[in-house]
Amino acid sequence: MSHAPLHIVGGGLAGSEAAWQIAEAGVPVVLHEMRPVRMTDAHKTEGLAELVCSNSFRSDDAETNAVGLLHAEMRRAGSLIMRMGDAHQVPAGGALAVDRDGFSAAVTAALEAHPLISIDRGEVAGLPPDDWDSVIVATGPLTSPALAEAIRGLTGEDALAFFDAIAPIVHFDTIDMNVAWFQSRYDKPGPGGTGADYINCPMDKAQYEAFVAALLAGEKTSFKEWENVPYFDGCLPIEVMAERGPETLRHGPMKPVGLTNRHKPDEKPYAVVQLRQDNALGTLYNMVGFQTKLKYGAQAEIFRMIPGLGEAQFARLGGLHRNTFLNSPRLLDGTLRLKAMPRLRFAGQITGCEGYVESAAIGLLAGRFAAAERTGVPLTPPPPTTAFGALLGHITGGHLSADEPGRRSFQPMNINFGLFPPVEVPREPGKRLRGNDKAIARKRALSGRALADIEAWLGLAQREAAE
Numbered sequence: 001m002s003h004a005p006l007h008i009v010g011g012g013l014a015g016s017e018a019a020w021q022i023a024e025a026g027v028p029v030v031l032h033e034m035r036p037v038r039m040t041d042a043h044k045t046e047g048l049a050e051l052v053c054s055n056s057f058r059s060d061d062a063e064t065n066a067v068g069l070l071h072a073e074m075r076r077a078g079s080l081i082m083r084m085g086d087a088h089q090v091p092a093g094g095a096l097a098v099d100r101d102g103f104s105a106a107v108t109a110a111l112e113a114h115p116l117i118s119i120d121r122g123e124v125a126g127l128p129p130d131d132w133d134s135v136i137v138a139t140g141p142l143t144s145p146a147l148a149e150a151i152r153g154l155t156g157e158d159a160l161a162f163f164d165a166i167a168p169i170v171h172f173d174t175i176d177m178n179v180a181w182f183q184s185r186y187d188k189p190g191p192g193g194t195g196a197d198y199i200n201c202p203m204d205k206a207q208y209e210a211f212v213a214a215l216l217a218g219e220k221t222s223f224k225e226w227e228n229v230p231y232f233d234g235c236l237p238i239e240v241m242a243e244r245g246p247e248t249l250r251h252g253p254m255k256p257v258g259l260t261n262r263h264k265p266d267e268k269p270y271a272v273v274q275l276r277q278d279n280a281l282g283t284l285y286n287m288v289g290f291q292t293k294l295k296y297g298a299q300a301e302i303f304r305m306i307p308g309l310g311e312a313q314f315a316r317l318g319g320l321h322r323n324t325f326l327n328s329p330r331l332l333d334g335t336l337r338l339k340a341m342p343r344l345r346f347a348g349q350i351t352g353c354e355g356y357v358e359s360a361a362i363g364l365l366a367g368r369f370a371a372a373e374r375t376g377v378p379l380t381p382p383p384p385t386t387a388f389g390a391l392l393g394h395i396t397g398g399h400l401s402a403d404e405p406g407r408r409s410f411q412p413m414n415i416n417f418g419l420f421p422p423v424e425v426p427r428e429p430g431k432r433l434r435g436n437d438k439a440i441a442r443k444r445a446l447s448g449r450a451l452a453d454i455e456a457w458l459g460l461a462q463r464e465a466a467e
């Protein structure tokens with residue numbers, strides 16, 4: 001049976017995954033992507049699913065890490081983003097990091113080759129036309145202003161925009177490896193890694209203190225209209241962390257634990273800056289956790305104070321970006337449709353999830369919901385005990401609003417075990433778990449339950465589609 005096409009606006013992480021899911025369900029889809037006709041402030045290419053900053057999908061540990069669990073669920077659900085991420089991974093300790101160009105090219109090629117997908121390059125500069133009866137809007141944190149304005153007018157809610165900061169990338173051959181050394185924290189090999197995947201730059205106490213002082217004094221980009229902007233803690237600019245106290249960085253991205261300086265094994269570094277491979281060739285490394293809103297001149301000067309980076313050349317410096325997202329718990333229904341106009345469904349970071357993987361996961365769900373609606377096969381949302389369900393719950397209703405007049409408390413969030421309903425931790429007779437052991441046992445129990453429940457949900461969805 002042939003179906004009328006669905007439309008997706010935005011060919012990023014969410015839109016690409018949604019297109020794949022819809023087409024794989026046998027429904028034709030038109031994917032509208034504005035690049036290269038119109039670019040965003042962060043995208044550099046015309047490739048679909050371009051990674052705009054870090055090249056990491058974060059931890060791949062499905063047993064004790066919530067994003068690793070989400071990876072596992074997505075793989076089971078036939079995710080294109082995970083398949084291409086796995087195919088283009090670069091070594092990164094316990095994390096899944098990818099060669100950004102190879103990854104984006106592979107996603108683009110797969111979508112272009114699918115017989116049910118057509119790709120239309122052009123901006124949707126307002127509400128989608130009335131004759132598009134089912135649309136997924138996946139235009140991301142940098143939704144073009146014309147569309148953002150139209151959505152804002154439609155919802156009556158102010159789409160909150162605020163700034164995040166991105167980390168610099170360094171040319172490998174400008175790093176002094178007589179000072180820096182390769183090692184993953186605790187020598188963890190992780191998927192596709194060797195246990196020596198990060199470059200580490202050590203600092204002694206005096207160097208660390210001088211560095212923190214320089215960060216505090218360095219000239220920052222200031223955006224008056226965005227002052228008092230609420231950064232979320234996972235993506236704080238390094239100088240904002242420094243402002244929180246002299247020790248904050250040493251306990252955050254510059255923590256020295258699990259690392260031994262190969263050049264001076266008897267000297268414990270006071271702080272360590274880590275760089276992670278950014279491309280398959282190994283010619284570029286990004287500074288882990290070093291997102292910043294320092295001015296370019298100040299960045300180059302201050303980051304060259306880091307031992308090993310004295311002569312560093314930067315392929316890209318850090319910067320600021322806008323982040324636009326909906327007050328989804330109020331605006332969207334349980335299958336991501338806009339209550340005020342149900343022909344529009346939202347996916348990706350614009351719904352208030354955060355991160356490449358989470359955005360793709362919500363794209364996957366939006367695609368499946370839209371395809372099910374088109375084919376007339378009802379699809380119940382995934383159970384809240386799964387990573388898919390927990391994330392969807394956060395977006396469509398799990399968040400408790402602070403309900404202060406004129407303000408809203410809903411903020412973008414990465415997947416985390418705090419979003420899952422409590423679980424009974426299995427007890428071993430005669431053994432009482434405490435502290436870290438107890439926390440790990442709890443995560444294992446949450447993961448085990450999630451994987452069993454997602455298998456059941458996927459099996460059920462498959463049976464319903466076949467009937």
Ligand SMILES: Cc1cc2nc3c(=O)[nH]c(=O)nc-3n(C[C@H](O)[C@H](O)[C@H](O)COP(=O)(O)OP(=O)(O)OC[C@H]3O[C@@H](n4cnc5c(N)ncnc54)[C@H](O)[C@@H]3O)c2cc1C
Pocket residue numbers: 009010011012013014015032033034035039040042043049050052053054055056122123124125126138139140141142143144147164165166320321322347348349350354355356357359360
């Ligand atoms: C500068 C920056 C740095 C980030 N750093 C990280 C990071 O390090 N790690 C991480 O996990 N996440 C990071 N994020 C968040 C990351 O962007 C998102 O998590 C992810 O890319 C969102 O996926 P998405 O599909 O929702 O949006 P995107 O991947 O941004 O895709 C949206 C697409 O829609 C297109 N588009 C926009 N408006 C229109 C329109 N009107 N018509 C047609 N097409 C349109 C855009 O060109 C884009 O291709 C960062 C975001 C930004 C902006």
